[in-house]
Amino acid sequence: MLLYGPPGCGKTLMARATAGEINAAFFSVGLHQVLDMYIGESEQKLHKIFELARKSAPAVLFFDETDALAADRRDLRHSAGRNLINQFLSEMDGANSANDGLLILGATNAPWHVDGAFLRPGRFDRIIFVPPPDTAAREEIVKIHAKGKPLVDFDAADIAKRSDGFSGADLRAIFDQATEAALAEAMKKGSMIPISGKMLAKATKEVKPSTRKWFESAKNHALYANQSGFYDDVLVYLGLKKQ
Structure with missing residues (x-):
């Protein structure tokens, strides 16, 4: 396979x-x-x-x-x-x-x-x-990345809704970026600062889905070099072909 x-x-x-x-x-x-x-x-x-x-x-x-x-x-x-x-x-x-x-x-x-x-x-x-994770899968991935981290106002479902098209690696980048923001804030105040829902929401806006560039290339192959139908699933995912 x-x-x-x-x-x-x-x-x-x-x-x-x-x-x-x-x-x-x-x-x-x-x-x-x-x-x-x-x-x-x-x-x-x-x-x-x-x-x-x-x-x-x-x-x-x-x-x-x-x-x-x-x-x-x-x-x-x-x-x-x-x-x-x-x-x-x-x-x-x-x-x-x-x-x-x-x-x-x-x-x-x-x-x-x-x-x-x-x-x-x-x-x-x-x-x-293997497409990017859907909303339900993103929520589960977010919960995994959240384990062991000091969080306040954390809403996994909200992050999942905000991160359409994100890969698992992109979701990890959200937490990495939010963690850096919390550390920077902690250094300024001289005390531990938890990772807030606002920090995660901001990181979700700043991290761009890495899958977009791949789909730009895949779309061309699926449309113009797909005589065998190998890439029909890509067209279905992009809404260009009915399942």
């Missing part, structure tokens, strides 16, 4: 939760664990990662920033990058690849940069859009 959507909306968290729900080992793979400056070493590292996951089955093998490891080969100038992609394809669904008991998850902010060969059946054949 390939999870895609704006950054900061919980794709990595969903992958971890999936492993926990099915009681499977979890392997998270980053670029630094695969890429190597020497020719052939990257392919060897990738093979060893798959072999380790296979031996630990049932397991979830999670690739973050999948578009970097599975980039469209038409965009690559060097053969080394193509060789790594070919190795990745072979590990996922090659003649010598036995992936029974292995769930391969990928996450990306730019699915349109993933090589088309990864999107056929047997590879990333399920593509799931």
